[in-house]
Amino acid sequence: MTKLRVAALLATMALGVIRGATAQGAAKHESDAEIQKAILAIDNERYEAMQKRDMAAMDRLHADGLVFINTKGRMLNKAEYLEEIRSGNLKFLSVETDDYTFCIYGDTVIMSGRAKSVVEYHGVVNKRPRRFTSVFIRMQGQWRLVAHQATLIADE
Amino acid sequence: MSVGRLLRVIALIAFVCPGNLKAQTDIPSQGSIEQEVLKTEAERDEAMQKADMAVLSRIYADKVVIVNTRGVHLTKAQRLADFQSGDLKFLSFDQGDYSFHIYGDTVVLNGRANSVVQFHGKVNRIPRRFTLTYVKQNGEWRLIAQNETLIDQP
Numbered sequence: 001m002t003k004l005r006v007a008a009l010l011a012t013m014a015l016g017v018i019r020g021a022t023a024q025g026a027a028k029h030e031s032d033a034e035i036q037k038a039i040l041a042i043d044n045e046r047y048e049a050m051q052k053r054d055m056a057a058m059d060r061l062h063a064d065g066l067v068f069i070n071t072k073g074r075m076l077n078k079a080e081y082l083e084e085i086r087s088g089n090l091k092f093l094s095v096e097t098d099d100y101t102f103c104i105y106g107d108t109v110i111m112s113g114r115a116k117s118v119v120e121y122h123g124v125v126n127k128r129p130r131r132f133t134s135v136f137i138r139m140q141g142q143w144r145l146v147a148h149q150a151t152l153i154a155d156e
Numbered sequence: 157m158s159v160g161r162l163l164r165v166i167a168l169i170a171f172v173c174p175g176n177l178k179a180q181t182d183i184p185s186q187g188s189i190e191q192e193v194l195k196t197e198a199e200r201d202e203a204m205q206k207a208d209m210a211v212l213s214r215i216y217a218d219k220v221v222i223v224n225t226r227g228v229h230l231t232k233a234q235r236l237a238d239f240q241s242g243d244l245k246f247l248s249f250d251q252g253d254y255s256f257h258i259y260g261d262t263v264v265l266n267g268r269a270n271s272v273v274q275f276h277g278k279v280n281r282i283p284r285r286f287t288l289t290y291v292k293q294n295g296e297w298r299l300i301a302q303n304e305t306l307i308d309q310p
Contacts, residue, residue: 065257067266073285073307075266101229103219103300105291108262110301112221112229131227133303135289137259146257147264149287149303153227 036102039109039136042143047095050085058082062145063137069149070121071130084121093118093125097132107138115150129153190256193263193290196297205246207239216299217291223303224275225284238275247272247279251286261292269304283307 042061049057059082066078076084084090099114111134119126135147184192196215203211213236222230230238238244251269265288273280289301 065259065264067255067257067264067287069266069285069287069303069305071305073283073305075285101221103217103221105262105293105300108259108289108291108300110221110289112223112301129227131223131229131303133221133223133287133301135262135264135287135301137262139259146259147266147287147289149223149285149305151223151225151227151303151305155226 032102032104035104035109038143039102039111040100042136042145043097043111043134046145047092047097050090051092051095053085053088055082055086058085060142060144063139065146067147071126071128071150071152089122091120093120109136109143110134111136114153186256186258189258189263193256193265193297194254196290196299197265197288200299201249201251204239205249207242209236209240212236212239214296214298217293220299221301225280225282225304225306243276245274247274263290263297264288265290268307282309 045057046061048054049061062078062082064078066081068076068078068081070076094117096116097113098116101110101112103110113132114129115132116127116129130150130152132148132150134145136143137146138144199211200215202208203215213232216232216235218232220232220235222232222235224230235244249271251267251271253268255266257264257266266286267288268283268285270283284304284306286302286304288299290297291300292298
């Protein structure tokens with residue numbers, strides 16, 4: 001009986017090792033197109049949350065270690081960035097992004113693109129187009145924004 | 157199956173699939189990762205000043221995404237060509253105020269650059285904030301994204 005219990009325990013451990021290995025393999029089979037679709041969906045959700053000032057969604061979609069660098073070269077952490085949205089100091093009057101580039105490295109995705117959104121920041125309206133780089137990382141199955149930086153486009 | 161035979165099978169599985177077991181025991185400290193990335197940064201800085209294309213080519217990932225201070229998106233080939241031709245030159249090099257965020261084999265490095273840069277004949281002394289994203293590939297840290305923004309002068 002004891003032998004049987006030991007055998008069952010060892011078999012369970014072996015299955016755990018096999019499952020772990022296959023789970024890693026399965027993650028690799030997700031196509032780039034599927035990942036891009038997931039990232040675009042998350043980014044749309046993020047813009048919607050910004051416009052509605054949905055702070056619960058904002059908290060969920062941004063990593064605790066978020067670093068956000070705005071077009072003035074000011075660096076904000078998650079609390080500071082979310083406060084700008086919550087207080088209304090940062091408002092998106094319209095959202096328009098395009099010209100995306102995606103680079104996928106497992107659970108890390110670089111998304112770069114162009115934004116023509118009209119933004120009001122501390123009462124000043126900015127319509128100038130900008131280039132941005134967003135870094136998304138999948139944490140416990142959820143994509144989260146860990147870094148974002150935007151730079152004004154000089155010649156447009 | 158006897159217990160002894162089962163143990164041998166498990167040992168074999170652990171040998172064939174060591175990733176799970178190794179990942180849990182081989183986790184480098186935050187400090188050592190920061191040191192590794194800073195070392196790569198120091199190499200990159202030196203290579204930029206010397207226009208050492210071999211080193212730059214090794215550090216920049218093939219699909220690196222670069223956004224310069226003018227909001228122009230550059231590929232690896234374009235950035236390397238800027239260094240090779242001398243269109244992009246560092247007249248002095250000064251960067252710091254680093255912050256690191258480590259997510260496994262991905263590191264986000266933020267900082268401030270006060271370097272004096274000459275780009276297509278025009279000298280730029282305005283300080284800038286940057287985000288560099290590194291991933292570890294085959295034991296080497298490689299730069300996968302770089303974005304720079306001029307710091308608005310009050």
